[in-house]
Amino acid sequence: MNGLIRWIDDRTGLMTSIEECRARPTTGGAGWLNVWPCTIMFTFVVQAVSGFFLWMLYSPSAQTAWESVYFIQHEVLGGWLLRALHHYSAQVLLVLVALYLIQMILTGAYRAPREFVFWVTVLIGLVVLGLMLTGDLLAWDQNSYWATQVRTKFLLLLPVVGDYLYKLAIGGPAFGHLTLTRFVALHIGLFTAAMGGLLVLHVWLARKASESKLNKSRARLQAPYWPNQALRSAVASALVMVVIVCLALSHGTSGESRGIELGAPANPADAYAAARPEWAFLGLYQFSNIFPGELKILPIFVFPSLLLAIVLFMPILGRLVVGHAFNILFMLVVLGGIVALSFMSVEHDRQNENYRQALKDGDAQARRAIQLAQAPAGIPVSGALTLLRNDAKTEGPKLFTQHCASCHDCCQTDEQGNKQGIVAEKSSAPNLFGFASREWVPGTLDPKKYVSPDYFGNTKFRKGDMVEYVKEMFEDMEEEDEAERMSMVIALSAEAGLTAQKAVDNRDKQRIAEGKDLMVDDFGCTDCHKFHAKGQLGDAPDLTGYGSREWLVGIIANPAHKRFYGEDNDRMPAYAESADQPADNVLTESQVGILADWLRGDWYEAK
Amino acid sequence: MAPSLNEEPVGDDRRGFLGNATAVLLGALGLAVPAVAGIVTALNPLRQKSQAGQSIRLATLDVLPEDGTPRKFPVVADRTDAWNRFPNEPVGAVFLRRTGAKQVEAIHVVCPHAGCFVDYVAKEDEFLCPCHMAHFDLTGKRKDENSPSPRDLDTLEVEIRGDSEVWVKFQNFRTGTPDKVVEA
Numbered sequence: 001m002n003g004l005i006r007w008i009d010d011r012t013g014l015m016t017s018i019e020e021c022r023a024r025p026t027t028g029g030a031g032w033l034n035v036w037p038c039t040i041m042f043t044f045v046v047q048a049v050s051g052f053f054l055w056m057l058y059s060p061s062a063q064t065a066w067e068s069v070y071f072i073q074h075e076v077l078g079g080w081l082l083r084a085l086h087h088y089s090a091q092v093l094l095v096l097v098a099l100y101l102i103q104m105i106l107t108g109a110y111r112a113p114r115e116f117v118f119w120v121t122v123l124i125g126l127v128v129l130g131l132m133l134t135g136d137l138l139a140w141d142q143n144s145y146w147a148t149q150v151r152t153k154f155l156l157l158l159p160v161v162g163d164y165l166y167k168l169a170i171g172g173p174a175f176g177h178l179t180l181t182r183f184v185a186l187h188i189g190l191f192t193a194a195m196g197g198l199l200v201l202h203v204w205l206a207r208k209a210s211e212s213k214l215n216k217s218r219a220r221l222q223a224p225y226w227p228n229q230a231l232r233s234a235v236a237s238a239l240v241m242v243v244i245v246c247l248a249l250s251h252g253t254s255g256e257s258r259g260i261e262l263g264a265p266a267n268p269a270d271a272y273a274a275a276r277p278e279w280a281f282l283g284l285y286q287f288s289n290i291f292p293g294e295l296k297i298l299p300i301f302v303f304p305s306l307l308l309a310i311v312l313f314m315p316i317l318g319r320l321v322v323g324h325a326f327n328i329l330f331m332l333v334v335l336g337g338i339v340a341l342s343f344m345s346v347e348h349d350r351q352n353e354n355y356r357q358a359l360k361d362g363d364a365q366a367r368r369a370i371q372l373a374q375a376p377a378g379i380p381v382s383g384a385l386t387l388l389r390n391d392a393k394t395e396g397p398k399l400f401t402q403h404c405a406s407c408h409d410c411c412q413t414d415e416q417g418n419k420q421g422i423v424a425e426k427s428s429a430p431n432l433f434g435f436a437s438r439e440w441v442p443g444t445l446d447p448k449k450y451v452s453p454d455y456f457g458n459t460k461f462r463k464g465d466m467v468e469y470v471k472e473m474f475e476d477m478e479e480e481d482e483a484e485r486m487s488m489v490i491a492l493s494a495e496a497g498l499t500a501q502k503a504v505d506n507r508d509k510q511r512i513a514e515g516k517d518l519m520v521d522d523f524g525c526t527d528c529h530k531f532h533a534k535g536q537l538g539d540a541p542d543l544t545g546y547g548s549r550e551w552l553v554g555i556i557a558n559p560a561h562k563r564f565y566g567e568d569n570d571r572m573p574a575y576a577e578s579a580d581q582p583a584d585n586v587l588t589e590s591q592v593g594i595l596a597d598w599l600r601g602d603w604y605e606a607k
Numbered sequence: 608m609a610p611s612l613n614e615e616p617v618g619d620d621r622r623g624f625l626g627n628a629t630a631v632l633l634g635a636l637g638l639a640v641p642a643v644a645g646i647v648t649a650l651n652p653l654r655q656k657s658q659a660g661q662s663i664r665l666a667t668l669d670v671l672p673e674d675g676t677p678r679k680f681p682v683v684a685d686r687t688d689a690w691n692r693f694p695n696e697p698v699g700a701v702f703l704r705r706t707g708a709k710q711v712e713a714i715h716v717v718c719p720h721a722g723c724f725v726d727y728v729a730k731e732d733e734f735l736c737p738c739h740m741a742h743f744d745l746t747g748k749r750k751d752e753n754s755p756s757p758r759d760l761d762t763l764e765v766e767i768r769g770d771s772e773v774w775v776k777f778q779n780f781r782t783g784t785p786d787k788v789v790e791a
Contacts, residue, residue: 062688062691146723150722153721153782156781156782156783157784163781167655170652171652173652173655173790176688177691269698270697270724271716273726273737275738289739292753293719293757293783293785296720354726402680406672425672573667573669586666
């Protein structure tokens with residue numbers, strides 16, 4: 001055994017180096033305050049290890065970035081923990097570097113002969129910020145996408161080179177695949193390598209500096225690195241790991257929000273109003289908000305550069321006693337400013353209703369995206385964003401608000417009399433909440449309700465054949481008639497084939513058949529309306545398949561078609577009239593389908 | 608017999624310098640080949656031009672409220688992303704506002720400050736950028752005395768084709784500058 005060790009040492013010098021490291025004297029003896037470099041290196045190794053395994057699972061492209069992170073977060077065993085460890089160790093790393101720098105300045109350790117140690121540590125801090133900024137985008141969710149948009153667009157503030165830098169940073173004129181491939185290369189390649197190199201350089205320079213210090217103060221007794229300092233550093237590193245694990249587990253170990261959350265997939269056509277930078281940049285964010293637009297270059301580029309220049313100049317300035325005092329004061333002022341500004345920013349957002357609402361909407365969208373991704377259909381090749389774009393639950397209310405809610409309500413009235421749901425700008429058409437359901441249909445056969453604003457009260461149909469008919473038949477009803485009317489309601493509602501009514505429709509087959517017969521025979525609906533084989537088109541809307549997807553798609557596409565209102569159509573625009581010229585239509589086929597699905601309450605829900 | 612390894616190189620300082628310079632130059636030239644090849648590809652984005660600038664049909668007049676309330680319309684166009692082409696994708700949005708029987712004003716939703724999307728706030732009858740709280744009136748003029756935005760909201764060229772079709776020349780403008788400059 002000894003022979004083997006001797007052989008390895010002879011060929012590589014490994015054992016001698018280790019021995020030399022252990023025996024190397026520490027300046028000022030072993031101490032808890034000397035643990036920073038070791039914990040910084042340790043945390044970087046945690047980053048590198050967790051990062052490597054994330055890399056094995058990550059796919060950088062606009063259609064696969066969010067999707068692969070979703071896969072890590074929600075499908076891979078322990079993936080959420082790996083991601084959380086990587087995220088939180090990055091935050092811890094930044095804090096450690098900051099603490100190390102603060103300690104250096106406070107104790108004067110940034111001065112001769114350790115100037116280069118200080119400068120390299122500042123560089124390490126910058127590289128950590130670079131790692132955070134590039135790593136943040138890789139999840140390609142709404143927050144990281146829009147926060148990075150804002151950040152990279154700041155480059156455009158720079159005169160002359162701004163344009164070029166912007167395009168080079170994001171890999172073209174707009175965000176896309178190449179932005180991700182670039183950021184990955186910077187994050188995993190350049191910055192990680194730079195970090196490794198700088199840490200090695202730091203060790204080298206620190207040794208060099210301590211040698212020169214030792215030479216000057218030979219008198220002082222120096223303790224060797226091993227075992228006292230090594231043990232302290234190991235304990236500190238273990239403590240750092242405990243902190244990282246605690247942070248990673250701080251959102252629980254189960255449920256969607258465990259670890260570090262993943263927002264909704266990046267949507268280039270829908271800016272995320274609650275996009276905020278990471279905590280480390282909140283101070284700068286708030287600071288930049290003080291400045292009017294024309295002067296934005298000051299807080300974004302000029303002042304940070306000046307700050308960096310002063311920090312880099314500190315070791316030179318620190319040679320004077322006054323300079324050292326200035327450095328400490330300057331540092332305290334800057335730190336205090338950053339903390340105060342960050343706090344202001346958080347407080348400001350907390351009181352900002354728009355921000356809170358945007359945050360809530362974003363959360364809801366993220367949950368929905370994950371739900372859809374977990375659905376049996378899974379994520380299509382076109383990416384998770386198409387899941388949301390084709391989702392009736394997500395897009396339905398937006399389309400309705402945009403295209404229908406100038407006239408139609410789609411809301412319930414609660415016990416306090418408040419309208420819950422989408423309220424029209426000026427209600428002038430039926431309230432479509434629960435359209436064609438057993439709760440909605442009765443109103444069409446109720447003389448009072450028929451002329452109320454929730455039905456046809458604000459349309460030209462408040463006068464006409466149907467009102468006369470409903471009055472005549474149902475104004476003074478016997479109890480027996482009530483049962484018959486309900487049978488017709490159930491029969492007509494069954495035409496819609498609503499998912500929510502599947503069970504009751506199946507149960508009431510008998511009654512539905514009776515209702516159909518009543519509609520055709522006793523109540524003469526087919527005198528005006530077409531209903532299956534009876535009646536004809538032209539006088540009133542077709543009741544065949546009333547409220548079904550196909551029927552709704554038809555009436556939204558063109559209500560003035562003879563199958564619906566024909567010439568009697570009252571103001572309702574045709575949204576997809578032209579089948580052969582889709583470009584002429586207000587809505588696409590799929591949008592009309594989404595509206596129909598949404599009105600019918602027909603969308604995927606997790607079981 | 609091979610010369611001894613211990614033999615001192617013959618020559619003066621100048622030769623030593625020439626030797627060093629040649630070694631450095633050769634090394635640099637060797638490294639320059641992959642470096643230049645790589646840097647050239649990394650500069651490729653500079654050749655890419657923004658795709659915007661085409662006229663797009665956004666709406667018909669009858670869907671715009673006559674009282675001048677703005678409405679947001681998504682802009683759908685073909686989009687190229689590196690090796691992929693996406694037909695008919697939402698690429699942005701525009702607020703349209705009736706200003707007369709046959710007159711429409713189009714305002715880009717992107718805030719000229721930092722590129723967030725402004726919202727229409729009905730209660731205040733104004734546009735609000737939620738990122739840095741810039742307020743704009745309905746014509747897009749800045750309302751704040753010290754607006755975060757360096758310029759008013761960007762208007763877009765509108766054309767009414769036929770009787771009622773609203774066409775807009777959709778372009779993106781550079782953010783953060785006092786002047787309205789088309790994104791290249």
